[in-house]
Amino acid sequence: MDSNPLYRFGRHLAGLRKKYNWAQDKLALxxxxxxxxLSGVERGKRNISLRNICILADTLGVPPHELLSFDAGMTALTDARANLSPSDPYPSLNRAMQKLSDRDQLWMAELVRTLSVRLNHGQLRQD
Structure with a gap:
């Protein structure tokens, strides 16, 4: 069973998920x-598509090739990912932003810029 690439991929995915204390339910959500x-993929029973590999990589905050490097070690992470918190919100925020219309994305970007400027100038800080 260890020679089956579906099984090795699934074990690698489960290892990455567990390293950051994510339950399957959280990864699914x-x-x-x-x-x-996801359970079928982790058990090596489902053949995962490239699209879903990319979705999972984005969700976990790793490059897609990290999920495909299941022969290089069960949980070998990139340096960038190793410094992030397991509850890092950015992948979720990026996916949410992509669902917005172009107009709403521009509005949100302007809001973030405005808040950033005000925070940097101490206008929103409470002393």
Whole structure:
């Protein structure tokens, strides 16, 4: 069974997920994939698509090739990911922003710029 690439990929995915203390339910919720599907992938019973590999990589905050490097070590992470918190909100925020219309994305970007300027100048800080 260890020679089966589906099984090795699934064990690697489970290892990455567990390293950051994410339950399958959390990964399913954050990625938009069904928990039962993720369970099948982690057990090596489901053949995962490239699209879903990219979705999971984005959700976990790793490059897609990290998920495909299941032969290089079960949980070898990139330096950038190793410094992030397991509850890092950016992948979720990025996916949410992509769902907005162009107009709403521009509005949100302007809001973030305005808040950033005000925070940097101490206008929103409470002393």
């Amino acid at each position: 954050e990625s938009g994939l069904a928990r039962s599907y």
